[in-house]
Amino acid sequence: MEFLARYVVLVVLAICLCVGYIIKHSISFIPNKYIPLILGVLGVVLNLWINSWEFTPEILLGGLASGLASTGTHELIRHLIPDQKTSNEMSVKAAE
Numbered sequence: 001m002e003f004l005a006r007y008v009v010l011v012v013l014a015i016c017l018c019v020g021y022i023i024k025h026s027i028s029f030i031p032n033k034y035i036p037l038i039l040g041v042l043g044v045v046l047n048l049w050i051n052s053w054e055f056t057p058e059i060l061l062g063g064l065a066s067g068l069a070s071t072g073t074h075e076l077i078r079h080l081i082p083d084q085k086t087s088n089e090m091s092v093k094a095a096e
Contacts, residue, residue, distance in 0.1 A: 016070035043067020
């Protein structure tokens with residue numbers, strides 16, 4: 001894990017996290033299974049742009065690692081912060 005942490009670009013991760021959130025919650029015709037693919041490609045393009053369009057294996061790995069890490073970050077946040085709707089439903093069921 002430490003090996004991949006060297007290659008994660010925080011700017012790329014943050015942008016991919018935001019784009020992934022928008023896709024998941026606003027664009028219903030894109031199935032969830034394609035979101036990691038989209039974010040991986042977007043991460044590579046963003047990392048290429050940041051590095052003046054120079055293509056090296058490190059830039060490819062950094063873009064892929066950052067894009068895919070954004071999906072993991074979304075899942076981590078989703079599990080740490082409970083959904084309001086789910087919390088409200090659970091409290092109603094508990095009250096019954």
